[in-house]
Amino acid sequence: MIEQPDLRRTGRPTLADIARALGVSEATVSRALRGSPEISEQTRAAIRRVARELGYVPNAAARSLARQTSRTLGLLVPDVTDPIHALIVAGFGRAADSRGYTVIVMDGSRDEARRARSLRTLIEHQAEGIAFCSTPIPMREAIEEIRPAHAVFIMHEGADALSPSETPLGRMRADDEHGIRLMIEHLLALGKQRFSYVNGPDIASNRLRRNAILRSLEALGIEPRIREYSTGEEQADFETVARLVARERPDALLCYDDKMALNMLDALRREEVSVPDDLAVTGFDGIPFAAISNPRLTTVIQPADLLGETAAGALFDAIENGTPPPDITLPVTLAIRGSSRRRVPESGAGVAAPQAKS
Amino acid sequence: MIEQPDLRRTGRPTLADIARALGVSEATVSRALRGSPEISEQTRAAIRRVARELGYVPNAAARSLARQTSRTLGLLVPDVTDPIHALIVAGFGRAADSRGYTVIVMDGSRDEARRARSLRTLIEHQAEGIAFCSTPIPMREAIEEIRPAHAVFIMHEGADALSPSETPLGRMRADDEHGIRLMIEHLLALGKQRFSYVNGPDIASNRLRRNAILRSLEALGIEPRIREYSTGEEQADFETVARLVARERPDALLCYDDKMALNMLDALRREEVSVPDDLAVTGFDGIPFAAISNPRLTTVIQPADLLGETAAGALFDAIENGTPPPDITLPVTLAIRGSSRRRVPESGAGVAAPQAKS
DNA sequence: CTGTTAGCGCCTTCAA
DNA sequence: TTGAAGGCGCTAACAG
Numbered sequence: 001m002i003e004q005p006d007l008r009r010t011g012r013p014t015l016a017d018i019a020r021a022l023g024v025s026e027a028t029v030s031r032a033l034r035g036s037p038e039i040s041e042q043t044r045a046a047i048r049r050v051a052r053e054l055g056y057v058p059n060a061a062a063r064s065l066a067r068q069t070s071r072t073l074g075l076l077v078p079d080v081t082d083p084i085h086a087l088i089v090a091g092f093g094r095a096a097d098s099r100g101y102t103v104i105v106m107d108g109s110r111d112e113a114r115r116a117r118s119l120r121t122l123i124e125h126q127a128e129g130i131a132f133c134s135t136p137i138p139m140r141e142a143i144e145e146i147r148p149a150h151a152v153f154i155m156h157e158g159a160d161a162l163s164p165s166e167t168p169l170g171r172m173r174a175d176d177e178h179g180i181r182l183m184i185e186h187l188l189a190l191g192k193q194r195f196s197y198v199n200g201p202d203i204a205s206n207r208l209r210r211n212a213i214l215r216s217l218e219a220l221g222i223e224p225r226i227r228e229y230s231t232g233e234e235q236a237d238f239e240t241v242a243r244l245v246a247r248e249r250p251d252a253l254l255c256y257d258d259k260m261a262l263n264m265l266d267a268l269r270r271e272e273v274s275v276p277d278d279l280a281v282t283g284f285d286g287i288p289f290a291a292i293s294n295p296r297l298t299t300v301i302q303p304a305d306l307l308g309e310t311a312a313g314a315l316f317d318a319i320e321n322g323t324p325p326p327d328i329t330l331p332v333t334l335a336i337r338g339s340s341r342r343r344v345p346e347s348g349a350g351v352a353a354p355q356a357k358s
Numbered sequence: 359m360i361e362q363p364d365l366r367r368t369g370r371p372t373l374a375d376i377a378r379a380l381g382v383s384e385a386t387v388s389r390a391l392r393g394s395p396e397i398s399e400q401t402r403a404a405i406r407r408v409a410r411e412l413g414y415v416p417n418a419a420a421r422s423l424a425r426q427t428s429r430t431l432g433l434l435v436p437d438v439t440d441p442i443h444a445l446i447v448a449g450f451g452r453a454a455d456s457r458g459y460t461v462i463v464m465d466g467s468r469d470e471a472r473r474a475r476s477l478r479t480l481i482e483h484q485a486e487g488i489a490f491c492s493t494p495i496p497m498r499e500a501i502e503e504i505r506p507a508h509a510v511f512i513m514h515e516g517a518d519a520l521s522p523s524e525t526p527l528g529r530m531r532a533d534d535e536h537g538i539r540l541m542i543e544h545l546l547a548l549g550k551q552r553f554s555y556v557n558g559p560d561i562a563s564n565r566l567r568r569n570a571i572l573r574s575l576e577a578l579g580i581e582p583r584i585r586e587y588s589t590g591e592e593q594a595d596f597e598t599v600a601r602l603v604a605r606e607r608p609d610a611l612l613c614y615d616d617k618m619a620l621n622m623l624d625a626l627r628r629e630e631v632s633v634p635d636d637l638a639v640t641g642f643d644g645i646p647f648a649a650i651s652n653p654r655l656t657t658v659i660q661p662a663d664l665l666g667e668t669a670a671g672a673l674f675d676a677i678e679n680g681t682p683p684p685d686i687t688l689p690v691t692l693a694i695r696g697s698s699r700r701r702v703p704e705s706g707a708g709v710a711a712p713q714a715k716s
Numbered sequence: 717c718t719g720t721t722a723g724c725g726c727c728t729t730c731a732a
Numbered sequence: 733t734t735g736a737a738g739g740c741g742c743t744a745a746c747a748g
Binding site for chain 2: 079087
């Protein structure tokens with residue numbers, strides 16, 4: 001009768017079941033299963049065997065309670081559906097996995113209410129570290145609330161709202177400024193003169209990139225004048241901008257990110273603005289699809305998965321060694337591709353399919 | 359001295375802190391905070407106030423232990439970086455959020471070892487429901503192991519390995535067969551005759567789609583003969599296939615999914631195979647980028663986010679009402695776009711709107 | 717090397 | 733309406 005675990009409510013065997021089956025104490029089982037050195041090989045083996053037979057799996061909640069530590073990380077992302085965020089999630093997850101941490105990914109953090117709920121959930125789950133990926137800065141109070149969990153920001157959102165001194169919150173970001181500068185230089189080398197920018201959502205990254213364009217032009221002695229366009233995520237918006245572009249004829253169109261640039265490429269096709277002949281179009285991010293579009297998209301590649309990994313790493317350091325999460329800026333790469341080349345040899349006859357080589 | 363919570367190790371106030379501050383019992387606080395009706399308005403208000411002041415947040419681990427229920431769902435995906443999986447994650451997460459469940463997303467389930475670890479993690483966290491998204495079937499034993507958690511499969515992987523009778527595991531999938539059939543009919547209407555298929559990874563979805571092509575041809579009285587190509591995720595592979603295609607000249611190239619199709623489009627460009635004039639290329643999935651490629655990609659749109667939502671819904675039902683997760687097949691839509699048109703200039707096509715132009 | 721004893725924070729009878 | 737007591741599954745001293 002005392003042989004088989006009684007499978008209470010959850011139906012899962014516990015330490016007590018194993019202990020009972022072997023006539024040892026729970027503590028011994030606990031130690032053996034965790035590989036504590038102070039257990040004889042014999043008992044350890046026996047315990048392991050029974051544990052396997054019973055299909056024992058430790059209960060994370062109980063462990064977390066007893067150990068006062070959850071080995072859990074939280075990650076807030078505005079939208080997993082965005083390739084750049086997905087890459088960050090992947091990198092973050094890989095790093096966490098390799099260190100034995102569980103990560104709870106909370107999507108939809110762009111929405112105020114949902115973000116607040118997400119944050120609370122993470123706190124309830126005793127997340128030891130939280131990464132805010134391109135998420136609008138939680139008000140100062142929120143930052144207080146998450147203590148003693150450690151926090152880092154991935155990408156630029158939130159970076160401008162806190163003076164670095166007061167709260168040592170890490171920031172992992174790509175060197176957007178430098179990327180933009182490389183881009184501008186490239187476009188100038190191509191002889192471009194009339195720059196325009198398609199704004200993304202009104203968040204820090206967008207402001208940063210936009211301002212970087214102005215500053216780069218200025219630094220290079222060009223009068224920093226750019227035409228700006230705005231757009232939401234609607235297809236109609238891209239069409240509107242495309243029409244404006246067709247009329248105003250800038251010769252370089254920098255877009256907030258690759259997704260927008262790809263959409264613009266599509267919209268411009270219908271306005272019969274030929275890229276790159278009439279107009280150079282560039283993106284930002286380096287998402288995989290940008291490398292196979294037609295024409296392929298010139299862009300600034302940010303090491304998104306590395307950002308994720310780095311953020312997780314910074315959190316580990318903070319959790320395990322008390323090292324305050326640092327500010328880290330990762331390098332970017334300019335990928336020059338078909339969308340910003342000088343006129344490229346055409347091979348198709350009249351059909352609307354610009355051929356991009358390489 | 360007994361006024362402020364003593365902030366033990368975790369630094370978070372507990373029920374006991376609130377109770378002490380007010381001179382009531384923990385039980386009362388617990389009830390009040392959970393809105394139990396048997397608490398006077400006065401005490402409830404006082405308790406709520408103090409809780410807020412102290413920044414109290416319930417401890418999920420403790421609650422889960424005491425309540426013997428975690429309100430947690432697990433989701434395994436092979437690769438969040440794949441747009442179709444990201445959509446599923448998003449839909450699943452949204453549904454869970456709206457019902458107050460926390461979801462733990464485990465990425466990288468294509469990797470055997472990582473998948474095993476992920477599954478274990480989910481069990482440790484007492485996930486009450488687990489969704490396997492396009493994840494190679496965990497051996498029968500694994501299925502036993504996850505009990506009493508409920509499980510569903512999203513997409514086709516795993517669907518063929520279990521006889522429906524023995525384990526009532528739900529399956530949420532799109533009607534791939536019908537999608538393929540619509541696609542074949544479309545291509546035949548275009549006068550295509552030499553069909554070819556680019557295989558995806560060796561998983562159920564791929565086999566299913568491939569076989570569906572054969573069956574559709576057969577059903578339509580065509581000799582079910584297709585040329586098959588294989589490819590990994592490497593760019594070199596796409597180039598190889600493109601070269602073969604350029605030599606063998608099929609007139610319709612169906613690809614396992616949109617990602618592959620988009621890559622093929624890119625590779626074919628360099629082989630100077632003109633799409634759709636020389637060759638129709640089609641995808642499967644209906645990822646957003648397929649709608650803005652050049653040419654735009656004809657594809658079968660599956661309701662990915664809905665699949666995610668539905669899977670979550672089925673799990674709720676199983677958890678809360680004991681309803682065994684059903685098998686659900688969601689309808690798909692054929693989106694006819696530029697990559698499979700007869701030579702026609704690109705017209706303004708809506709994103710997901712199947713064009714009925716002849 | 718192994719057992720005993722206390723909790724971790726919350727919930728849930730059962731009394732009062 | 734509120735309190736007291738015990739327990740969820742595991743870990744962490746402290747004994748032996």
